[in-house]
Amino acid sequence: MKEGRLDDLERQETKALLVGTYLAGEKEPCLEQLDELESLGHTYGLTTVLKLPCPLRGIDAGTFLGSGKIEEIKQLAHDQGCDVIIFDDEISPQQQRNIEKITEKSVIDRTELILAVFAQRAHTREAKLQIELASLRYQMPRLRRLWTHLGRQRSGGASGGFVKGEGEKQIEIDRRIVRREIDKLTKEFEEVKKQRQTQRRARERSGIPTFAIIGYTNVGKSTLLKALTDADVLVEDKLFATLDTTTRKFLLPNKQPILLVDTVGFIRKIPHQLVAAFRSTLEEAVQADILIHLIDVSHPNAAMQAESTFEVLKELQATNLPMITVLNKVDLCPNRLMIDRIRFKYVKTVELSALQRTGFDRLMDLMMREVAALRKTFSLRVPQSQYALLSEVLREGNVLSQEYEENDILIQVEIPTHLERKIAPYVV
Ligand SMILES: Nc1nc2c(ncn2[C@@H]2O[C@H](COP(=O)(O)OP(=O)(O)OP(=O)(O)O)[C@@H](O)[C@H]2O)c(=O)[nH]1
Numbered sequence: 001m002k003e004g005r006l007d008d009l010e011r012q013e014t015k016a017l018l019v020g021t022y023l024a025g026e027k028e029p030c031l032e033q034l035d036e037l038e039s040l041g042h043t044y045g046l047t048t049v050l051k052l053p054c055p056l057r058g059i060d061a062g063t064f065l066g067s068g069k070i071e072e073i074k075q076l077a078h079d080q081g082c083d084v085i086i087f088d089d090e091i092s093p094q095q096q097r098n099i100e101k102i103t104e105k106s107v108i109d110r111t112e113l114i115l116a117v118f119a120q121r122a123h124t125r126e127a128k129l130q131i132e133l134a135s136l137r138y139q140m141p142r143l144r145r146l147w148t149h150l151g152r153q154r155s156g157g158a159s160g161g162f163v164k165g166e167g168e169k170q171i172e173i174d175r176r177i178v179r180r181e182i183d184k185l186t187k188e189f190e191e192v193k194k195q196r197q198t199q200r201r202a203r204e205r206s207g208i209p210t211f212a213i214i215g216y217t218n219v220g221k222s223t224l225l226k227a228l229t230d231a232d233v234l235v236e237d238k239l240f241a242t243l244d245t246t247t248r249k250f251l252l253p254n255k256q257p258i259l260l261v262d263t264v265g266f267i268r269k270i271p272h273q274l275v276a277a278f279r280s281t282l283e284e285a286v287q288a289d290i291l292i293h294l295i296d297v298s299h300p301n302a303a304m305q306a307e308s309t310f311e312v313l314k315e316l317q318a319t320n321l322p323m324i325t326v327l328n329k330v331d332l333c334p335n336r337l338m339i340d341r342i343r344f345k346y347v348k349t350v351e352l353s354a355l356q357r358t359g360f361d362r363l364m365d366l367m368m369r370e371v372a373a374l375r376k377t378f379s380l381r382v383p384q385s386q387y388a389l390l391s392e393v394l395r396e397g398n399v400l401s402q403e404y405e406e407n408d409i410l411i412q413v414e415i416p417t418h419l420e421r422k423i424a425p426y427v428v
């Protein structure tokens, strides 16, 4: 995040107090979500010193939690020497400001932390553009707060020097600057997107079946791609190690070439600014012919993570694609019950360890079966003058029978589904 205050903090020594909320009887999931928030913090480089689950009775418009709770948090943050308080829930800019005033600490929420993690880890132009856009959209309603906090830094910056008291006017100017910046970045991003689409069309023309490896963050997607193709991708025990799609060619045991795409991980309650920003990257993933959905069965929340992944897929309208479900990290999973429960829920499952490279044979079988299923059989009558089409069909298809009738050729052929549209006029 270009101007987020997290940047100001000396991350390594920055101590965080995490606050989660739960309704009566739902403390357990709250604790798990706080663990995930801790991983996010750790990924960013923060040290969590305390996780505080708070029962939620009602939401205070001004400070999100009641004043007694906020005082308690203030005291705890003070005692533990925390620099930043992170709320697992999304809180409004107003609430954020108020809590900061009371506690005299920086206050952020999960969305801001995720945005910061993405910003920190984005390397390519496209990922950077996407995250910059998401951050700007997030900052728009929070400009007042940013102004009060960043006035110090920004004086003399792009918006010129200013002193406190010019606040309101400055916010207007800032808004305009941000809006202009958003427009500029959006245009730039459209360009990058066009290039990506051109690449994709080239790939579609190549007719090679594409598998996208998808799943919750940190389940082992990049590890699997690496194990299969020796791709030079980043594997890390941190959230959102991958922010860009990587595509590698791979030969199935039957010599069928395929493309494997490693993708950005999903996360529960993905901030909507990010879904919007990463839409094209995510869409790239689901433009595949077949999905390989990875689940980390060694994770206590494996089932919830798999469901969250489905939610994102639904949003991208990609639930109708053929899917293989991979139960990864079985080497770490002591809980046979968990594996069975997930197997029961999904079809076409395979247990494996991407790290120890076990279970790959069954995965290969399933992949070959899915590719075969992508092909369909058609009866065609094609004029012999359609030379180009005929040779493409013969090259890519599996001819089952063929016979000549005057100037036409009658063929029964099994072909990849991507040729369906081309041959439509000749189907009998
Ligand atoms: N024990 C064990 N660890 C694994 C296995 N597969 C992956 N890991 C570890 O899990 C961590 C995450 O792996 P990645 O491949 O980076 O996960 P990812 O799904 O690509 O994660 P993001 O890109 O962050 O979404 C790394 O520390 C891997 O070494 C496995 O089968 N067994």
Ligand SMILES: [Mg+2]
Residues within 6 Å of the ligand: 221, 222, 223, 234, 235, 241, 242, 263
């Ligand atoms: Mg990855």
